[in-house]
Amino acid sequence: MISISQVTKRYGRQAVVDDVSLELGGCGITSIIGPNGAGKSTLLSMVARLLPLDGGTITIDGLDVRTTPGSVLATKVAVLRQDNHLAARLTVQDLVSFGRYPYSKGRLTSVDRDAIARAIGYLDLEPFVDRFLDELSGGQRQRAFIAMVLAQDTDYVLLDEPLNNLDLRHAVDIMKLLRAAADDTGKRIVLVMHDINFASVYSDEIVAMRDGRVVLHGPSSEVMQSEVLGLIYDLPIDVREVDGERIGYYYR
Amino acid sequence: MPTDTLTLSRPASVLAYTRRPGVRLGILAVLAVASVVVFLTVDIVGSWDFAVPFRARKVYAMVLVAFAIGVSTVLFQTITDNRILTPSIMGFDSLYLLIQTLVVFVFGASALATVDEQVKWVVEVALMVTFSTLLFRWIFAGAKRSIYLLVLVGIVFGTLFRSLSSMMQRMLDPASFAVLQDAFFASFNAVDEQLMLMSAIAILLVSLVGMRMMRVFDVIGLGESHAIGLGVNHRRVVTVMLVLIAILVSVSTALVGPITFFGLIVSNLAYALLGTSRHAFVLPATVLLGVICLVGGQFILEHVFALDTALSVVIEFAGGILFIVLLLKRGVR
Numbered sequence: 278m279i280s281i282s283q284v285t286k287r288y289g290r291q292a293v294v295d296d297v298s299l300e301l302g303g304c305g306i307t308s309i310i311g312p313n314g315a316g317k318s319t320l321l322s323m324v325a326r327l328l329p330l331d332g333g334t335i336t337i338d339g340l341d342v343r344t345t346p347g348s349v350l351a352t353k354v355a356v357l358r359q360d361n362h363l364a365a366r367l368t369v370q371d372l373v374s375f376g377r378y379p380y381s382k383g384r385l386t387s388v389d390r391d392a393i394a395r396a397i398g399y400l401d402l403e404p405f406v407d408r409f410l411d412e413l414s415g416g417q418r419q420r421a422f423i424a425m426v427l428a429q430d431t432d433y434v435l436l437d438e439p440l441n442n443l444d445l446r447h448a449v450d451i452m453k454l455l456r457a458a459a460d461d462t463g464k465r466i467v468l469v470m471h472d473i474n475f476a477s478v479y480s481d482e483i484v485a486m487r488d489g490r491v492v493l494h495g496p497s498s499e500v501m502q503s504e505v506l507g508l509i510y511d512l513p514i515d516v517r518e519v520d521g522e523r524i525g526y527y528y529r
Numbered sequence: 530m531p532t533d534t535l536t537l538s539r540p541a542s543v544l545a546y547t548r549r550p551g552v553r554l555g556i557l558a559v560l561a562v563a564s565v566v567v568f569l570t571v572d573i574v575g576s577w578d579f580a581v582p583f584r585a586r587k588v589y590a591m592v593l594v595a596f597a598i599g600v601s602t603v604l605f606q607t608i609t610d611n612r613i614l615t616p617s618i619m620g621f622d623s624l625y626l627l628i629q630t631l632v633v634f635v636f637g638a639s640a641l642a643t644v645d646e647q648v649k650w651v652v653e654v655a656l657m658v659t660f661s662t663l664l665f666r667w668i669f670a671g672a673k674r675s676i677y678l679l680v681l682v683g684i685v686f687g688t689l690f691r692s693l694s695s696m697m698q699r700m701l702d703p704a705s706f707a708v709l710q711d712a713f714f715a716s717f718n719a720v721d722e723q724l725m726l727m728s729a730i731a732i733l734l735v736s737l738v739g740m741r742m743m744r745v746f747d748v749i750g751l752g753e754s755h756a757i758g759l760g761v762n763h764r765r766v767v768t769v770m771l772v773l774i775a776i777l778v779s780v781s782t783a784l785v786g787p788i789t790f791f792g793l794i795v796s797n798l799a800y801a802l803l804g805t806s807r808h809a810f811v812l813p814a815t816v817l818l819g820v821i822c823l824v825g826g827q828f829i830l831e832h833v834f835a836l837d838t839a840l841s842v843v844i845e846f847a848g849g850i851l852f853i854v855l856l857l858k859r860g861v862r
Binding site: 322325326327346347348349350351352355356357358362363364365366367371375376378379382383384426429 | 607610611612743744745747748751752753754755757758759760761762800804806807
């Protein structure tokens with residue numbers, strides 16, 4: 278479990294995340310939704326120890342992210358942020374191999390090689406293993422980064438807007454993949470999502486945030502309600518049931 | 530089944546990828562040795578007993594400088610995740626010059642002359658390491674680690690350091706100034722023996738530390754958030770790298786004075802030639818390329834231009850052009 282308790286993050290006097298307490302990772306996929314500036318990415322970054330906390334504590338399976346050595350946490354939780362530009366020129370194989378660094382420290386064992394091959398296979402990247410990242414399309418590159426994170430073989434995976442810059446088909450592919458990873462391997466995946474309908478269809482639970490606070494945390498059907506979404510986004514959102522899925526309609 | 534051909538052909542191509550950088554590194558090593566041999570033996574008039582050791586000392590100095598500049602540049606580019614930055618663009622070597630000037634300014638040229646050369650050097654390097662690490666840690670620790678801010682701050686500091694040193698130099702008496710200038714611009718033709726020994730020891734120590742960190746360097750090259758995600762203590766490793774860079778910049782600046790663009794040439798040549806970003810390949814390749822460029826350049830200088838111009842002029846000219854080409858080609862990112 279990822280336990281967030283009374284966590285605060287301030288920039289100047291502005292609290293971006295304001296006294297948030299939350300339990301994440303109790304189920305397969307949890308999506309964090311909310312408007313820009315709600316503190317979603319900031320919260321995720323703090324869980325991934327990419328940002329220091331200004332107050333409160335975060336523990337992952339009982340390990341405090343502030344005091345536990347990074348090398349230990351790296352075997353518990355993997356993280357992928359939005360901006361994945363690299364100056365280094367790497368092949369897909371190289372990149373995915375980095376996912377084993379927490380275990381191998383760069384000297385790959387046969388266990389590491391298996392994990393790398395599995396991650397590459399899982400994301401259908403076999404045809405591209407020797408291609409450089411800058412020779413791939415946006416969707417393929419995103420898949421390569423996700424393969425790296427899966428190769429890290431952690432119980433928890435944090436992804437910040439994994440659908441950013443992807444076209445519809447690739448977005449659907451990625452979400453199906455994450456769903457399958459959660460179901461097949463029992464991984465606990467936490468996503469920051471902008472598209473409420475993707476969140477609705479693919480997540481078990483949704484955390485709705487606004488102004489640095491959690492407005493509601495519950496099963497996705499509970500959060501996907503016109504009143505809740507309207508309150509969070511300041512926008513009339515009509516939630517309808519389509520083929521058993523709750524879909525928000527807000528385009529006009 | 531078509532998949533059969535796939536599985537058959539793939540191991541071969543994987544092999545090709547892993548083998549190639551090594552082969553290229555080998556070719557570079559051969560070229561480096563060849564250029565050294567040519568430099569040592571060609572066109573000797575008179576006694577070999579004199580000429581070869583005389584030239585060998587120059588080569589020795591050039592190898593030290595090639596190592597110091599090449600490795601410090603690559604490490605710096607890894608930290609900043611940017612391939613057009615060098616420690617000297619960020620004002621590292623002007624800091625070294627400032628420290629030198631400050632020593633002469635405060636203690637006088639006689640102090641510089643009387644103090645044991647080795648003690649002086651160690652103190653200077655220690656100062657350099659302390660200041661540059663503090664300074665760059667402070668810049669790196671900024672809330673937003675914007676690369677543009679970093680470059681801008683570095684350039685401003687570089688200019689500040691240079692202006693401060695030139696102000697102090699103007700206030701010095703001519704005799705002290707002459708001593709100082711002599712300390713700044715040793716060329717490859719007249720490098721102090723003791724300084725070379727100290728530099729060699731420093732480089733050996735840096736290599737011992739660096740060799741064990743090759744793979745961590747690779748992870749740092751992925752950028753801060755990936756490195757932390759993979760369990761690397763980013764702050765600590767970057768600090769160690771900054772210390773290594775500070776030592777190496779002190780070494781090269783003490784030996785031959787500031788060279789702005791040389792690191793840029795060899796590091797970018799190494800990336801382009803090897804097609805990999807793995808430090809275990811890139812670092813030796815930059816050193817070898819540095820040796821080839823310096824020894825080859827000095828050879829051409831001595832035999833074609835008849836020592837009419839300085840090697841640094843040639844290097845800065847070529848490096849400056851490459852810098853502009855890189856800027857035009859990729860943008861500052």
